[in-house]
Amino acid sequence: MIIRFAIDADTPGIHSLLSQVLELHAAGRPDIFRSGTCKYTDEQIHELIADEERPLFVAVAEDAAPGELLAYAICKIEDFGGSNNSQPIRMLYIDDFVVDETARGRHVGTELFEHVKDWAREQGFYNVTLNVWECNPGARAFYEAMGMKVQKTVMEVIL
Numbered sequence: 001m002i003i004r005f006a007i008d009a010d011t012p013g014i015h016s017l018l019s020q021v022l023e024l025h026a027a028g029r030p031d032i033f034r035s036g037t038c039k040y041t042d043e044q045i046h047e048l049i050a051d052e053e054r055p056l057f058v059a060v061a062e063d064a065a066p067g068e069l070l071a072y073a074i075c076k077i078e079d080f081g082g083s084n085n086s087q088p089i090r091m092l093y094i095d096d097f098v099v100d101e102t103a104r105g106r107h108v109g110t111e112l113f114e115h116v117k118d119w120a121r122e123q124g125f126y127n128v129t130l131n132v133w134e135c136n137p138g139a140r141a142f143y144e145a146m147g148m149k150v151q152k153t154v155m156e157v158i159l
Contacts, residue, residue, distance in 0.1 A: 001070065001108065003115040006049045006056040013058070013069030014045050017098040028135025031158070039096065053077045055092075055119070059099075059112045070108045071099040073116050078129075089126035092116070097130065097139075113146050 006014065018038045026033040040048065048054050059071040074096040080086040094116065099109040120128050129151060132140045 001059055001111060002062055003057055003059050003112055006058045006072065008046055008049060009066040010049070010058050010060075010069060010072075011042050011045045012067035014056075014072055015040075015042060017069060017072055017100060018096070020101055021096065021098045024136060025133055028133060048074060054095075057112060057116060057119070059108050059115075069100065070103040071097075071112045073097045073112055075116065077125075087126075090124065092120040092123075092125045092128045094128060094130035109142060110146070 015038060018040060022033060022038060023035060026035040026037075048056050053076065055075045055077070057073045057075070058069050060069055064070075073094055076093045076095050078091040078093050080090070081088045097109070097113070099112070117128055128148075130143065130148070131154070132143055134140075
C-alpha cells in the first residue's frame with residue numbers, strides 16, 4: 001500500500017468514498033444528512049487537492065488504477081497563533097476520514113491514521129483532532145483504538 005498526497009486523478013475515488021460515508025451518516029441521522037448527495041463536488045475536491053492548508057492524503061494499492069482508492073483523509077490546518085485566549089498552537093483537524101468498505105479490517109485505516117499523525121508531528125503540529133458522529137460507533141471505536149481521547153462534546157436538543 002502507498003500513502004501519498006492526493007492528485008487530481010484521485011477525484012473519482014474520493015467522490016466514491018465521500019458517497020459511502022454520506023450514506024452511513026444519512027442512515028444514522030436522516031434528519032441532518034440527505035441520502036444520494038455528496039459533501040463536496042468534483043470541483044471542490046480539485047480545490048482541496050490544490051490547497052496546501054487542506055492536506056488530503058490517500059491510500060492506494062501498489063497496483064491501483066488511477067482514481068482507485070482504499071482510503072483518504074481530508075485535513076485542515078488550524079492555527080491559533082493570533083488568538084487572544086488560546087495557546088499559540090497549530091492543530092491538524094481531520095475533516096473526513098474514510099476507508100473503502102471493501103478494504104475495512106485490513107489495517108488500511110490504521111496505516112493511514114498513523115501516516116497522518118507522523119506527518120503532523122514532523123510539521124510541528126500540537127495535536128490531531130476530528131469529530132465523530134454518535135451514529136457511527138465503529139468509527140468511534142477505531143479512533144479510540146488509535147489513541148484518541150474526547151477533547152470536547154457537542155450536544156444538541158432537537159426542536
